[in-house]
Amino acid sequence: xxxxxxxxxxxxxxxxxxxxxxxxxxxxxxxxxxxxxxxxxxxxxxxxxxxxxxxxxxxxxxxxxxxxxxxxxxxxxxxxxxxxxxxxxxxxxxxxxxxxxxxxxxxxxxx
Amino acid sequence: xxxxxxxxxxxxxxxxxxxxxxxxxxxxxxxxxxxxxxxxxxxxxxxxxxxxxxxxxxxxxxxxxxxxxxxxxxxxxxxxxxxxxxxxxxxxxxxxxxxxxxxxxxxxxxxx
Numbered sequence: 065x066x067x068x069x070x071x072x073x074x075x076x077x078x079x080x081x082x083x084x085x086x087x088x089x090x091x092x093x094x095x096x097x098x099x100x101x102x103x104x105x106x107x108x109x110x111x112x113x114x115x116x117x118x119x120x121x122x123x124x125x126x127x128x129x130x131x132x133x134x135x136x137x138x139x140x141x142x143x144x145x146x147x148x149x150x151x152x153x154x155x156x157x158x159x160x161x162x163x164x165x166x167x168x169x170x171x172x173x174x175x
Numbered sequence: 176x177x178x179x180x181x182x183x184x185x186x187x188x189x190x191x192x193x194x195x196x197x198x199x200x201x202x203x204x205x206x207x208x209x210x211x212x213x214x215x216x217x218x219x220x221x222x223x224x225x226x227x228x229x230x231x232x233x234x235x236x237x238x239x240x241x242x243x244x245x246x247x248x249x250x251x252x253x254x255x256x257x258x259x260x261x262x263x264x265x266x267x268x269x270x271x272x273x274x275x276x277x278x279x280x281x282x283x284x285x286x287x
Binding site: 104107159 | 206208216217218219225233265272274275276277279280
């Protein structure tokens with residue numbers, strides 16, 4: 065089964081800096097999604113980008129998708145301590161098949 | 176709306192004991208999923224139900240059974256728990272077979 069692989073595994077930055085996380089996957093997709101997980105909590109959906117889209121914005125989040133390279137990136141601008149969490153990409157190939165998650169990037173934002 | 180509700184939140188079992196994790200959603204979603212999360216492994220799919228009346232195996236189904244009781248409820252059963260099943264279990268749902276997932280808060284299971 066295809067799987068997103070996030071890079072880096074862990075990232076530590078200062079408050080106010082930008083954070084960039086990358087995701088690579090193996091086969092064709094219908095869409096790619098990013099989720100956030102605070103410690104001890106369930107995952108929360110952040111943003112979905114379809115295979116025919118190249119870039120999408122939501123507040124301080126910017127997601128890009130390059131289907132030729134089978135990769136996506138999540139940029140969080142002007143990070144805050146409250147952004148400290150794990151971030152997961154998930155691929156959806158459509159056709160009623162389940163999402164497949166990567167192993168996540170653990171982001172620490174230091175105040 | 177409560178969203179996706181999982182019970183229990185915490186459970187400790189002895190090897191060989193059985194238990195059922197319950198999941199209910201109040202969003203009228205067709206598809207429901209059970210994932211397990213282990214350190215360094217991300218989320219792995221155990222079983223899913225694309226619609227009421229259907230269930231399918233995911234990546235790691237061994238040692239588990241599921242029941243889609245009705246459109247709202249999807250339970251996960253461990254018939255004979257093993258230490259390797261110590262994990263955090265997440266139930267999720269979505270309106271149909273594509274789109275964003277809505278997750279419960281997780282059930283933390285320890286098997287001694």
